[in-house]
Amino acid sequence: MAKRGAIRACYQDAAVRRFPPTAAALRAKLGRAAVRSLDLNECPLPPSPAVVAAVAAAAQSANRYPDALCKDLAQALAAATGVETSQLVFTNGSDEMLTLVAMVALGPGDEAVMPAPSFPGYAHSTRLADGKPIAAALREDGANDPAGLLAAITPATRLLFCAPVNNPSGGMLEAAALTRLIEATPEDVLLVMDDAYGEFAQHAGGPDVLPLMARRRAPWAVLRTFSKTYGMAGLRVGYGIFSSEAVAQAVLQVKGTFNVNSLAQAAALAALADQAYKNRILDHNARERQRLASGAEAMGLVALPGVGNFISLRLPISGLVAAKALAEQGIIVRPWVEPGYENCLRITVGTADDTTAVLAALQGILAAQ
Ligand SMILES: Cc1ncc(COP(=O)(O)O)c(C=O)c1O
Structure with missing residues (x-):
């Protein structure tokens, strides 16, 4: 050999x-x-001037490691979203979270179902976890196709990525279609909604993904980012809201200890305060x-x-x-x-x-x- x-x-x-x-x-x-x-x-x-000021102030203590759990940020977001702080995990951009959810859900040969064409991070993170990406075509209007995603599930599926606003098409899933997908995804599949463009969807009259997901009685994650509407792509802050503390704890097992730096944490807190x-x-x-x-x-x-x-x-x-x-x-x-x-x-x-x-x-x- x-x-x-x-x-x-x-x-x-x-x-x-x-x-x-x-x-x-x-x-x-x-x-x-x-x-x-x-x-x-x-x-x-x-970014907002408040964010720029917060970064400058935080730089004074850059000799110290950051809070590994982003506790201040977790409290602010829990208050803003109504979830428990124990359901939240922060990452170096939501990109990093794609890898973490793939690591906790997939073992060698397990399948992750995902829309295509869509964000390349879904297939990339699946491969990093030795999983197999399974693509489901988009609907005619460029939105994810719940029927196609569900039809692609096999006994080997452990993860399903859905992009309620699909990148690169921009097509948006309406509440009824999201609900169908949320209800029909089997219990032994981690359902991940990549809500990177969720604020744009809601601004355009689209659904809020979180309350729809909260009704699911099986593992789920809603992934969000500070990169887009807060103008903070260079600072790299993303987060996941998980169905339970148990799922969040599994994700904490695989994240880097100090994955979100202290300047980024201060920036995100200031951004939340400047709606x-x-x-x-x-x-x-x-x-x-x-x-x-x-x-x-x-x-x-x-x-x-x-x-x-x-x-x-x-x-x-x-x-x-x-x-x-x-x-x-x-x-x-x-x-x-x-x-x-x-x-x-x-x-x-x-x-x-x-x-x-x-x-x-x-x-x-x-x-x-
Ligand atoms: C659909 C989607 N998900 C996730 C991301 C990653 O965003 P970030 O890592 O900056 O939070 C992007 C970035 O463009 C995206 O388009």
Whole structure:
């Protein structure tokens, strides 16, 4: 038998993992003084001044390790959501939580059902836990398909990822469909709702996922983030609300001890105390998203139905070609690459100036075809 090396074959032989380029790298590559970063669904505005001040103040005690359990933050969130502090676990962005839930639910060969195309973190975290990703196609309107997700469950399924607002399509699940999925997911499956865009959904009149999940009599998790509506993607704070203390305790077993740094914890507390800032972001996003949608439709493009701080457009040309042409004008967006969606482009909602620039650039690119 061949001797096993220090590194597991699956990592040794893996293709080089690609990470998103920084804005600085893109400026250098494109030879431009500035680029419009509309590829990562970031908030286009800086965080609230209260958050910036809290980070500066917390930096004074950066010689100390942070609170491993984020207790102040847990109390503030418990008060805001009505859950117990024992149901909350904090992570270095909600991205990290995807890995933790996969670790506690999956063993080698177990299956995780997930929508596709969707956030790559679901399949990635499943593979890290030696599980098997099982994809379920989206509904025609770009939302997750509860019937398809349920049909993909087998006796080997232990985890189901659902994105009530799907990234990259933006399609939103209505309360009745969510309830059907929540009720029909078997008890031996951890049901994970990735609620990263939940505030945008509710702002657009969509359902609040948490009270619907709270009715489930089997393990569940609702994952949220401070990256989007609080403008804190660079600080990395996410959290999970779990069905019980027992599930939360299982997740605590696998998290890094000091996974959320003290500056980030202080920032999140300050962000929660400034809801006016979040509401401003939500209003701004709705306005600019609408401008993007109507501007694109006026050009004859199809704007996929959706909510979120991004919009997906169906073009008459390849998304890759369009993204490259936009990049040449300093506008960075995300082409879809999945079969059936090759003509789609996901654009993060930016500033009002970004919207104007995107629409003008798209018009020019289409006219040149
Ligand atoms: C659907 C979805 N889930 C999770 C995340 C991760 O967010 P973060 O790690 O910044 O909390 C993102 C980020 O874009 C996302 O789109």
